[in-house]
């Protein structure tokens with residue numbers, strides 16, 4: 001494997017860096033899980049799109065830059081380096097977009113991808129139901145064919161940013177007599193359609209982006225189906241592969257956190273604070289693991305560029321990045337000692353020489369704790385690894 005960048009890739013990096021330096025907002029935006037923050041992030045996405053940076057590996061005709069996935073990794077590195085805002089349409093651009101690229105008709109690509117790239121349409125993910133979380137094949141929401149429409153009934157839950165999003169993609173039971181993963185179909189549902197009720201779920205931290213979605217005789221055109229009727233499981237597994245195995249959490253995110261952790265260690269030591277020896281090992285391990293994840297991802301991308309596909313090994317990836325994120329944040333909190341408990345808005349949490357942005361570590365830690373749950377819990381990923389990669393008997 002050749003780990004050097006070509007002159008063209010270096011030029012691409014410089015171009016991305018220059019644009020980001022000129023355009024990234026000086027102050028962090030409010031969380032995109034609040035109404036105002038969502039709006040601000042959508043505006044940022046418009047700006048990215050106008051600059052041609054919304055989704056660099058997509059064809060220009062669909063709102064991309066016509067680059068490849070290696071350049072996307074380079075872009076991600078520059079994006080995190082610049083401290084640019086989180087991607088409010090991540091369910092669209094990183095999960096549904098690549099799935100439409102694989103399974104969509106030409107009409108669907110032209111209809112959905114450009115508006116996704118510009119975030120004129122922001123997407124929510126509708127897998128979970130009250131009785132179908134880890135066991136996604138237990139989905140009960142039905143979509144019954146009536147002429148050229150599906151009539152949808154049931155309830156989805158835990159839709160991230162569903163309270164503000166425009167569309168929801170999900171799996172629905174098109175054959176009400178079917179069982180498990182047979183008879184499911186992948187359908188795109190506009191959240192403003194009659195019969196669709198979106199109800200925010202109040203969170204402990206006061207944010208309101210999470211939503212449950214009720215569907216009562218909502219009529220959705222059959223043209224909104226992605227892939228064949230009854231083949232939704234296969235399509236959804238492609239979406240999950242992009243989520244766990246490549247796009248949702250690019251390595252740059254963790255390399256950036258690892259660099260911040262190294263800086264925090266150096267500043268803590270420079271301030272004369274006594275540091276227990278094991279913390280030094282933990283900081284070193286965090287940095288090594290983030291680099292290892294980056295190299296693994298470059299390997300995955302090289303395989304995809306050579307015509308390969310993402311398979312069950314994406315479960316290994318998901319466990320690795322989610323546990324790494326928790327470990328890095330725990331190490332930071334231990335380094336910060338009692339100051340780790342300060343919220344970002346606390347006066348003493350503001351940047352100081354020794355501890356820049358203390359509260360960001362606590363925020364990051366709280367979100368990192370969700371990593372082993374969302375995108376399929378790590379227990380379920382371990383089952384997948386046992387059964388599909390190691391060939392062990394089903395539990």
Ligand SMILES: Cc1cc2nc3c(=O)[nH]c(=O)nc-3n(C[C@H](O)[C@H](O)[C@H](O)COP(=O)(O)OP(=O)(O)OC[C@H]3O[C@@H](n4cnc5c(N)ncnc54)[C@H](O)[C@@H]3O)c2cc1C
Pocket residue numbers: 124125126127128129132133134135157158159160161370373374375376377378379380383
């Ligand atoms: C921050 C966040 C964002 C999310 N965003 C979305 C979203 O946008 N769209 C969406 O559809 N969902 C979303 N979810 C929901 C998420 O996908 C589910 O929470 C997850 O799949 C687990 O389902 P559950 O909560 O019903 O737990 P359960 O399935 O009830 O599981 C409870 C516990 O039992 C364990 N368990 C269950 N079955 C097994 C088994 N067979 N073997 C071993 N252990 C098992 C699980 O690992 C877990 O620890 C989000 C969740 C979080 C935390």
